[in-house]
Amino acid sequence: MGITIACFGLSYLTALGLELARQARPVRSLRIASLVFGMAGLFAQTIFLIYHQPNPAIAFGSLVLLAWVLAVFYLYGAVHYRTQAWGLFVLPVVVLLVGLSFVFQGDSEVMGDWFSANHFWGSVHGMLLLAAAVGITVGFLASVMYLVQARRLRMKRSPLGGLRLLSLERLEAMNRRAINLAFPMLTVGLLLGFMRLPAVGDANAGWTAAKVLGTLGLWVVALVLLYLRYGAHVPPRRLAILTFAAFALMLVTLVAAHPFATVEGTR
Amino acid sequence: MNLVAVGISFRSASVDLRERIAFTEPKRDQASGDLASRYGCEAAVLSTCNRVELYLARPEGEALPDANLLAEFLGEYHSIAPSDIRPHLIEKRDAEGVRHLFRVAASLDSLIVGEGQIAGQVKTTFEAARAVGSSGPFLNALYQHAQKTAKRVRTDTGISKGHVSVSSVAVDYVRQVFDHFGEKTILVIGAGKMGRLTLKHLQELKPKKILVTNRSPEKALAVAAECGGSAVSWESLDDALIQADIVLSTTGATEQVVSEKRYSSIRSKRHGRTAVILDIAVPRDFDPAIHDGETTFVFNIDDLKGIREQTLARRRTHIERAESIVEDECKRFLDEWGRRKNGQLIARLTQEFEAKRREVIEPLLGRLNGKLTEKERQEIEGAFRLYQNKLLHGPITALGEATRDGNGPALLEAVRRLFRLE
Numbered sequence: 001m002g003i004t005i006a007c008f009g010l011s012y013l014t015a016l017g018l019e020l021a022r023q024a025r026p027v028r029s030l031r032i033a034s035l036v037f038g039m040a041g042l043f044a045q046t047i048f049l050i051y052h053q054p055n056p057a058i059a060f061g062s063l064v065l066l067a068w069v070l071a072v073f074y075l076y077g078a079v080h081y082r083t084q085a086w087g088l089f090v091l092p093v094v095v096l097l098v099g100l101s102f103v104f105q106g107d108s109e110v111m112g113d114w115f116s117a118n119h120f121w122g123s124v125h126g127m128l129l130l131a132a133a134v135g136i137t138v139g140f141l142a143s144v145m146y147l148v149q150a151r152r153l154r155m156k157r158s159p160l161g162g163l164r165l166l167s168l169e170r171l172e173a174m175n176r177r178a179i180n181l182a183f184p185m186l187t188v189g190l191l192l193g194f195m196r197l198p199a200v201g202d203a204n205a206g207w208t209a210a211k212v213l214g215t216l217g218l219w220v221v222a223l224v225l226l227y228l229r230y231g232a233h234v235p236p237r238r239l240a241i242l243t244f245a246a247f248a249l250m251l252v253t254l255v256a257a258h259p260f261a262t263v264e265g266t267r
Numbered sequence: 268m269n270l271v272a273v274g275i276s277f278r279s280a281s282v283d284l285r286e287r288i289a290f291t292e293p294k295r296d297q298a299s300g301d302l303a304s305r306y307g308c309e310a311a312v313l314s315t316c317n318r319v320e321l322y323l324a325r326p327e328g329e330a331l332p333d334a335n336l337l338a339e340f341l342g343e344y345h346s347i348a349p350s351d352i353r354p355h356l357i358e359k360r361d362a363e364g365v366r367h368l369f370r371v372a373a374s375l376d377s378l379i380v381g382e383g384q385i386a387g388q389v390k391t392t393f394e395a396a397r398a399v400g401s402s403g404p405f406l407n408a409l410y411q412h413a414q415k416t417a418k419r420v421r422t423d424t425g426i427s428k429g430h431v432s433v434s435s436v437a438v439d440y441v442r443q444v445f446d447h448f449g450e451k452t453i454l455v456i457g458a459g460k461m462g463r464l465t466l467k468h469l470q471e472l473k474p475k476k477i478l479v480t481n482r483s484p485e486k487a488l489a490v491a492a493e494c495g496g497s498a499v500s501w502e503s504l505d506d507a508l509i510q511a512d513i514v515l516s517t518t519g520a521t522e523q524v525v526s527e528k529r530y531s532s533i534r535s536k537r538h539g540r541t542a543v544i545l546d547i548a549v550p551r552d553f554d555p556a557i558h559d560g561e562t563t564f565v566f567n568i569d570d571l572k573g574i575r576e577q578t579l580a581r582r583r584t585h586i587e588r589a590e591s592i593v594e595d596e597c598k599r600f601l602d603e604w605g606r607r608k609n610g611q612l613i614a615r616l617t618q619e620f621e622a623k624r625r626e627v628i629e630p631l632l633g634r635l636n637g638k639l640t641e642k643e644r645q646e647i648e649g650a651f652r653l654y655q656n657k658l659l660h661g662p663i664t665a666l667g668e669a670t671r672d673g674n675g676p677a678l679l680e681a682v683r684r685l686f687r688l689e
Binding site: 153154157158159167168234238 | 562
């Protein structure tokens with residue numbers, strides 16, 4: 001199989017370059033070219049995922065799967081919000097995740113074992129945490145766009161100048177829904193993980209694993225975000241800044257070694 | 268082509284003169300008809316608040332009235348001394364006239380570059396001229412091309428992008444903050460004229476509720492009745508501000524109505540909900556310090572005008588491209604019209620050459636009958652045809668060039684006489 005991470009990584013990078021060029025010269029051909037490269041990248045990545053079936057319990061797998069979901073998100077937004085600078089915000093994150101997955105590519109574990117009937121709850125745990133990661137990433141992207149839009153409104157700039165973005169209300173709703181959906185998935189995923197921890201060879205080591213602590217930290221941050229929004233009515237701008245912290249913590253957690261993967265990988 | 272465009276605009280005349288010289292629709296149609304019958308030409312009258320222009324066209328070689336004569340016409344129509352009008356008249360002829368109409372239709376000659384109304388006004392003018400029978404083949408073709416040019420300028424450049432009226436800019440800003448208006452409350456404070464216009468735009472967003480308050484309860488009731496809202500007492504202003512998502516303030520108060528201190532207690536009761544305050548009153552009703560760019564966005568008249576200026580500045584960056592489109596379309600129109608007009612003469616010239624060629628070649632082929640193969644016969648015929656085409660190429664090209672340069676009539680006459688095409 002000739003498709004490598006570089007194939008779709010470079011496709012996304014080219015799409016991003018074209019998006020940047022479109023900001024300087026908003027012509028239809030650049031938009032179409034950007035979409036074509038985005039689609040080509042997604043197609044190549046889909047083939048890659050089908051062929052390699054990376055394990056979401058390890059850094060490489062979770063990053064490459066998350067990047068794939070976000071690439072779908074990019075294409076949806078690019079088609080749906082054609083006049084907005086959607087790609088300019090989503091594509092850098094896709095490229096970052098693909099780049100990180102390239103760095104962590106060394107691990108060669110496959111997903112077969114992970115998804116076997118024996119590990120059904122393990123796979124549910126993994127899928128829930130991956131879905132929560134998608135939610136936090138979407139929340140982060142909405143936050144970045146929110147802050148850019150809020151800054152423009154604060155500075156009272158013309159709606160024609162600079163990047164074209166969705167309204168503050170829409171971006172705030174996107175952030176809110178993403179975190180609201182991520183939190184229960186994170187909670188259930190985390191609980192399932194805790195229930196499985198005793199099955200790990202050295203249970204004590206499992207509890208103190210960076211991934212477990214990071215996920216726990218992420219859950220706390222998500223909880224704080226929900227409290228600040230619904231309990232303390234903190235303005236959306238400050239919540240957007242806190243979502244940045246959640247995203248950073250999520251990235252650290254994703255690249256940390258997974259106690260299950262280590263054990264299951266050796267089976 | 269024989270065209271003259273004579274008129275005044277905001278560039279050459281004061282608003283006072285423009286008002287006096289403006290035509291109502293019935294008067295405009297009557298004037299188009301009068302011009303056509305008086306001077307035996309095609310005629311159309313464009314009358315807007317910023318310009319009054321007369322477009323007259325006639326077949327080539329026949330003189331058209333000049334600005335002096337048309338000043339008399341306008342003076343007679345509006346009972347003004349022609350000498351008061353003449354110094355303000357601008358006269359454009361032939362290709363210049365074509366370019367002028369294209370620039371007008373494309374909104375390049377407008378007070379606010381890129382405004383969309385003028386294309387519709389040009390359309391109405393020429394459709395009215397057609398309806399009264401004062402326009403003919405030339406003005407009809409000219410108008411069609413002007414519409415095409417305006418559309419191309421609009422779609423190929425960003426010259427008409429963005430809003431420039433204060434009320435539209437205000438609504439644009441609201442749209443950047445909010446998305447769903449079905450659950451929003453609008454509070455109108457005061458009853459200024461500009462406020463009513465902005466309210467009209469805001470009403471189009473279909474808000475859930477409109478509250479109106481005024482120091483005078485009668486005025487509040489009147490505005491509320493007008494916009495389908497509810498009047499609230501002036502004393503309940505703070506409660507209304509707590510409820511409202513969008514505030515439109517347009518009082519005639521000489522002092523600030525809501526200070527930062529007063530609003531901070533309102534803000535604390537809003538539970539972090541976002542508010543947009545459009546303060547279009549002069550002097551301002553809201554303390555600018557209320558704008559925190561976080562949950563409260565205050566846009567006053569200066570901010571709105573600043574955005575309008577930014578939009579206009581952006582539009583101006585598209586003028587160069589728009590001018591080149593106008594130039595391109597102007598050349599295309601002149602070429603097309605030239606081809607159409609020269610077509611008849613060229614057809615006659617070609618027929619003449621065709622006849623002469625036959626006169627020469629047919630006796631020759633008759634003499635050589637039986638001595639030539641079919642292929643040789645075809646080659647001789649082909650050579651004569653090629654020679655004919657080469658001879659015709661020069662005059663036909665020169666006619667096209669002369670039409671473009673405005674020397675068409677003289678050369679047409681010369682060709683007629685040289686080749687005896689009378």
